[in-house]
Amino acid sequence: MDSIKYLDPTTQFVLFSILKVMLVFAVAMTGVAYSVLVERKVSAWIQDRPGPNRVAPFFVEFIPVIGPWLTRLGIFQPMADGLKSFLKEDFTPSYVRKVYFWLAPAIACVPSLMTLAVIPFGSTLGNAANKMVIADLNVGILYSFGIVSLGVYGIVLAGYAANSKYPFLGGIRSSAQMISYEIAMGMSVVAVFLLVGDLNLSSVVDYQRGGLHQWLIWKQPLAFVIFMIAAFAETNRLPFDLPESETELVGGYHTEYSSMKFALFFMGEYAAMIAASGMMVTLFLGGWSSPFGSEPAGTILGGLVHIGWFLAKVAALMVVFIWTRWMLPRFRYDQLMDLGWRRFIPLALANILVTALIVAFTHK
């Protein structure tokens, strides 16, 4: 541990960055795997059925009490699903546009993971220089919006590459839906930055860390509602899952995909959900700070507690994502566009103006 101190600051920075990236990536991928399980379990409970409760490696049955319980909980299901996806036939039909067909799953998956870079998932660990964010960019929010909009390429390319009617329609629908809601999403957070006065997401958390009453959700409830609903549309989740609505489009843009290529789209979707939850927590729900108010941690234990708060808030929002799926029916396409263009954009604009006026009259 001491030998680290003798390296020059740049090398330390690089090493520490690589470590943070690896940790965040590992946590995010585990989160993706287990949010699939949570999704299946929660939907099962809502529909009054057991959900995944069989899969387990052979040695688990010898563990008394806990073993069968873990199996019933479906803890081993994500591993089985992953392994199964790798072993299934990776079929590339002869009529597809091959290069794009191979590129699309990767392009759908990478941007949603890249968004995690600017989200502060904790205060500090050890000393004040070790900020718990992969890249503390001064243009944080612009970076995340830029990367999020790249996500649409993966889905459009998938629809185009399949060279088949339904995936094509799914891809086109999805692109129109995602860019429509991106405007509302971008406008809703302008009001937040009017109050904070800095695009850096760590400063947004600093602004809110005084406790529950300081959270921006109380000052900007409308922005939060618009941002959240737009996030549902951006991640193609119900009630806005028209790109893949199985009753009319077979399966949407990933109809022709099989094996791990298919799984990459799913991982991308869940990673995007995690990133969107992380954004909402950072922008409106106080980020890593506890509801009772927190200072940047001075000790390692305090830093871990802050990371715990962040993860707990993200997990709670993920459950909301999943819960909503089983509570609301799917929108019709014209209703979806109507909501995005005719309701949210004027609302978000009005919100910006009202916020600007309030700031103008109260700011000294």
Add this chain to the structure above:
Amino acid sequence: MESQLQQYLPVLVLFLVAAGFAGGTLVISALAGKVGRRTKTKDIPYECGMLPEGPGSSRLSVKFYLVALLFVLFDIEVVFMYPWAVVYKELLTQNAALILGGMVSFLGVLFVGYLYALKKGAFDWTR
């Protein structure tokens, strides 16, 4: 300047990890996956059992192009709002009328354009 660029180094690392993960997954899946026969029925587009007719990518409604154009317009509007939001509090103390009036007039002009698109039925998907 150097520290400005240095900020983005972790982003590059994250990109390499994510791209490596996605690429590695694709390659391993292609290598480890079962190799099946390419039968004739397997090799036609899946349309719920109907035999596909006509070209795969058909013509699509002009509405989608319209949405794309309007998106470019309004997204750039949003991009202009971010720097304004950042300096807003600071400039309020210097020249409140300019900073507020400037953005109100800018948004006013764009809102007229928005109303025009609205009246033209650009957002009406039922027709």
